[in-house]
Amino acid sequence: xxxxxxxxxxxxxxxxxxxxxxxxxxxxxxxxxxxxxxxxxxxxxxxxxxxxxxxxxxxxxxxxxxxxxxxxxxxxxxxxxxxxxxxxxxxxxxxxxxxxxxxxxxxxxxxxxxxxxxxxxxxxxxxxxxxxxxxxxxxxxxxxxxxxxxxxxxxxxxxxxxxxxxxxxxxxxxxxxxxxxxxxxxxxxxxxxxxxxxxxxxxxxxxxxxxxxxxxxxxxxxxxxxxxxxxxxxxxxxxxxxxxxxxxxxxxxxxxxxxxxxxxxxx
Numbered sequence: 170x171x172x173x174x175x176x177x178x179x180x181x182x183x184x185x186x187x188x189x190x191x192x193x194x195x196x197x198x199x200x201x202x203x204x205x206x207x208x209x210x211x212x213x214x215x216x217x218x219x220x221x222x223x224x225x226x227x228x229x230x231x232x233x234x235x236x237x238x239x240x241x242x243x244x245x246x247x248x249x250x251x252x253x254x255x256x257x258x259x260x261x262x263x264x265x266x267x268x269x270x271x272x273x274x275x276x277x278x279x280x281x282x283x284x285x286x287x288x289x290x291x292x293x294x295x296x297x298x299x300x301x302x303x304x305x306x307x308x309x310x311x312x313x314x315x316x317x318x319x320x321x322x323x324x325x326x327x328x329x330x331x332x333x334x335x336x337x338x339x340x341x342x343x344x345x346x347x348x349x350x351x352x353x354x355x356x357x358x359x360x361x362x363x364x365x366x367x368x369x370x371x372x373x374x375x376x377x378x379x380x381x382x383x384x385x386x387x388x389x390x391x392x393x394x395x396x397x398x399x400x401x402x403x404x405x406x407x408x409x410x411x412x413x414x415x416x417x418x419x420x421x422x423x424x425x426x427x428x429x430x431x432x433x434x435x436x
Contacts, residue, residue, distance in 0.1 A: 173360075176355070176360060176363065176364050176367070177363075177367050180364045180365075180367035180371060181367050181368070181370060181371035181374075182371060183368060183371065184367065184370060184371020184372040184373075184374070184375060185372070185374060186375070187343070187347075187371070187372050187375070188218065188371075188372050188374075188375030188376040188379055189375065189379065191412065192251055192255065192339070192342075192412065192416065193217075193221075193376070194379060194383075195255060195405075195408055195409050195412050196217075196254070196255060196258060196335055196339065196409070197213060197214060197332070197335075197376065197379065197380050197383065198383050198405045198408075198409075199255075199258040199259060199262050199406060199409045200213055200217075200258070200332055200335065201213055201380050201383050201384050201387060202262060202387055202401060202402040202405040202406075203262075203268060203387075203402065204384055204387055205387070205388050205391040206384070206388060207381050207384045207385060207388050208381075209328070209384075210380045210381050210383065210384025210387070210388070211377050211378075211380055211384070213328075213332045213380050214376035214377035214378070214379060214380030214381065215373055215376070216329060216332040216333045216336065217332040217333070217335055217336035217339075217376050217380070218336060218372045218373030218374070218375070218377065219333060219336060219373060220332065220333040220334060220335065220336025220337040220338075220339075220340060221336040221337070221339050221343075221369070221372055221373075221376075222336075222340065222366075222368075222369025222370070222372060222373060223336075223337060223340065224336075224337050224338075224339075224340025224341050224344055225340045225343065225344045225347055225348075225365055225368065225369055226362070226365050226366060226369060227344075228340070228341065228344035228345065228348065229344050229347055229348035229351070229361075229362070229365045230348075230362055230365070232344075232345065232348040232349065232352070233351065233352060233358050233361045233365075234362075239345050239435075241431045241432060241433035242426065242431050242433075244345055244433040244435060245420050245424055245425070245426040245431050246426065247341040247342050247344075248342040248416070248420050249416075249417060249420045249421060249426055250338055250341065250342070251338060251341075251342045251413075251416060252412075252414070252415075252416030252417035252420060253413065253417060254338050254413070255409045255410070255412055255413030255416065256409070256413035256414060256417070257413075258335070258406075258409050258413075259405075259406040259407065259408070259410035259411075259413060260406070260410065261406075262402060262405060262406030263403060263406040263407070345435040346435035347365065347368060348361075348365070351364050351365065386401060387401060387402075
């Protein structure tokens with residue numbers, strides 16, 4: 170019992186600490202920089218942590234149960250993907266692609282002629298589709314909506330999938346290191362997998378707190394200081410690009426991904 174509690178406690182704490190790795194924080198900062206809600210910033214952290222946990226558990230379970238060995242070049246390629254993703258996130262932020270895609274695929278920010286509003290009749294939520302353009306011929310339709318539909322209506326599918334995908338990529342880079350660390354200390358595969366799950370929960374909790382804290386200045390400045398808010402967004406984009414370039418150079422040439430003799434130590 171004591172051993173099980175130790176595994177749970179250590180796994181959860183290390184998961185929280187893992188969430189604070191620089192590449193993780195920079196990636197979510199780039200995403201959170203376009204948010205004006207602390208709650209939605211926290212949701213981004215949860216989704217990032219969920220994507221990270223999915224990859225950690227799947228890859229880690231393969232390593233633990235089937236004794237999979239990851240070749241050095243593949244391990245470096247997984248970490249190289251993180252650097253490329255940071256560069257891409259930064260470029261999207263600086264060029265306005267992130268803002269455009271967010272507005273295009275978030276229902277409440279849609280700029281089209283046809284749009285929807287949520288309202289209530291007798292305590293029941295409905296969606297009301299209409300247009301302000303007289304030439305738009307619509308069959309107005311009202312459909313009851315539950316909490317899940319209302320949530321998706323406010324946030325948009327893109328806002329949900331983006332941090333999830335970023336978390337999955339980051340999980341690829343860290344999964345081997347976490348699984349190999351577990352193998353050196355926990356011999357029972359069942360407990361090792363349980364550790365990965367608890368580690369993932371710690372990562373989710375830690376990233377949720379981090380993104381909510383990061384979301385405070387963006388949410389506050391977005392409502393009161395537009396120029397300062399744009400400056401924060403530009404800064405996050407530049408930092409993401411710079412750190413991504415550093416990672417790609419380190420992995421590609423120092424660690425030898427693009428050379429004949431790659432050397433990789435999971436960390």
